[in-house]
Amino acid sequence: MISNEGSLIDRRQTQIDAVDMHTVGIGGDSLVRLSRSGQLSVGPLRIQPLAMAQGIPDPASWIGEENRSRWIINVNSNERDQSAALDPVVAHLLREKGATPADMIARLGMSDFGLDRRLEELAFNNKISAVGFTPTDALHVLGKSQLGDAAASIAGARILADLRGETIEAFCSAVLEATHRKIADAILAYTFSKQTGKSIKAFSTDDQGILLFSCNFKLDVPIVGVGAAARHLLPKVANRLHTEAIFPSHFEVGNALGAIMIALNDERQK
Template sequence: MSSPHCVIGIDTGGTYTDAIALDRSSGRVLAGVKTPTTPHDPARAIARSLENVLLASGLDPQKVELVTVSTTLATNALVEDKGAEVGLFVIGHDKRLRIPAADMRFIPGGHKARGVESEPLGMDFLIQGIAAMKGHVDAYAVCAMLAFEDPTHELVAAKAIELMDPRPVFCSHQASTRPGMEERAATAVLNARLLPVMQDFLRSIALSMQRLGLSCPVRIVRGDCQSMDLQDAVRNSSATVASGPAATALFGVHAAKGETALVVDVGGTTTDITLIKDGLPVVREEGMTIGSWRTHVRAVEMYTVGIGGDSLARVENGGLSLGPARVVPLSQIHLHLDGAALETMTRPEDWLGADLCAQCVQLAPGTEPKDDRVLRWLAEHGPATPVRLRQELGLAESSLEKTIARLQAAKQVITCGFTPTDALHVLGRLRLGDARPAMDGARVLAALLRLAPEAFCEHVLEKAHATIAATILTALGNREVGPALARFFNHSGPNELLDITVRVRPRIIGIGAAAPFLLPAVAARLGTDAIFPEHYEVGNALGAALMDTITKE
């Protein structure tokens, strides 16, 4: 029996990279796999996912018609401050712009309405600026006044840069056709900044596909639920910033079947919420805000809260806090460490709560300390809390946090702690790991609050439910009635004059392996239902695989 023609959908999350093999003719899912994400090299996890899904489905690579990828690469690059150092030329606008470019120069020129030149392009100023930036920046961005009506000055500036410094150049008219100088400049800088990161990523995917015998086209999911080929992804990288939430929305469209619904993706690090209205994703046409940058990047309307299955639970000042930090759950340590390291790491009573700390840093197996102070200290002394590392190494808290984040991304250290995943193991609701270290951790933290371990675990889950529910209420409240009235929705104490009860009308569509363990209680709080359609565990990958089918309907 010959293999059906199919599409492979891939979604890279913070914890897992999911892959789906979908038979296009019947709509049948042939296989779905989850592969641990490799944050320091996302393309490596994609290569493993492709290999695993081909094996699981038994597909002949030559029968695969398309690979569609939803990626968090652009988002992670911005969060981790990766990418090119960008020099920005602003033409015909001399007001201050709050854009984090490495260098910024204001040049005479630009256009008025109907493409009338405001003044000639200041070539002398431009050439001086290029000479000053050369050797100090990795890429250039150009934004001219009203370039979306007449891009001549941007094109001339780009050609001058090309002749003087053969570095990548991105012009604002390539990504924006609307007014708003700051938004267009920010969009141009984002694209220039992400250019080398995206080039390396897509080159790695192409090599992996070649090795596996896959010769089909590859398309990347854009934040507005459309797709683009690899060349467009390089030229317009900023369009992929909301790629993950777009795949969430596409799965929601498939599952909602014409209804209005909330799609809630519970990951390891965050919970992402998107809205499906009358069976269609809601897209922000005016452009999304990325951190402090207002841009013209079209994207689905989305809301994110720093709560997931791997969020760190802390007991501080007699109270419980949850997230936004992500750690390896105690119940999952055996998946990350060998036997010797496991023995030193799974005694939470030795460190949990010490120095008012709820997490422990461990050298990852096989890591060579080399010249890094933190790695050398861990190699010599063993696991330690961040507080002890600060004391021993004399590092500032912010400096150590950045160092640990960098070492985590490179898989050189592992940071563990108690999480909602551990609470589910202690309560017997989840059996994906080893419940014994989770129970040890629950005992230590529960004692700090004078609770039984089981009651403490219920408290952790209740905190997660309340935070996700509050985010949904705030998002919908701000959207429908404005922030003033929305504040009443989450007011925990009684009000002397008003008693407001709110029910969410749309159903919740859950995505992610942890969703069934958290979202039913969230839905009950909101007076609605939660459903978990088939293949919800790899829903974003299915959304990516279905993208062309959904967008053509």
């Protein structure tokens, strides 16, 4: 679909004809986080899966709830340039193998919000990256993906599952279920808004006390999957929405190909 009002970038409408696009922070590389009560959430923060990370400590030695869900590492391999590349207050904590936000808060005496803002800026400028448990790791634990180091995924899942008092299989199934639900909800909210001009929140039956009725929606168009995790995530999303998932040829590398083409186009313009 084409939007005459243009794409919405942050809070600004471009007012230039463009593909009608709506993005949601959920996918194979979304951060899985546990609250202190054991409540599970997926996304919107994007990180590197444990299965794909290299040179980090054993996840069992650091992963946990809240601010122990991520391992922050310095992406600048040149130690002499590290102080210039990173915020100097953070640089010394990442000089060796990295740290969790919880470690950094304790050492720096900062608030959660203050540290998150600082880490967000450093990540945006490609000075740091983060590693943690993701839906991709859940797929590795359950034997549905073999792209990386399943042992790292299992080590992280074991700790997080223990915090919730369940088996690693049950924990990983809950991660994937939460991912399926969030993707399906995003698609449904977008399509409902496009067709009716209204928010689907009016149909929410959450936290309303006694349930008097329920709604069931059917998507009348297929879902097209692109990306390595799509094959494992979208079929159940399609089932939720009573439609089908379509996977084009070479869908696994579609995102990578798009990124390369953008980079090549940028080089030509230079």
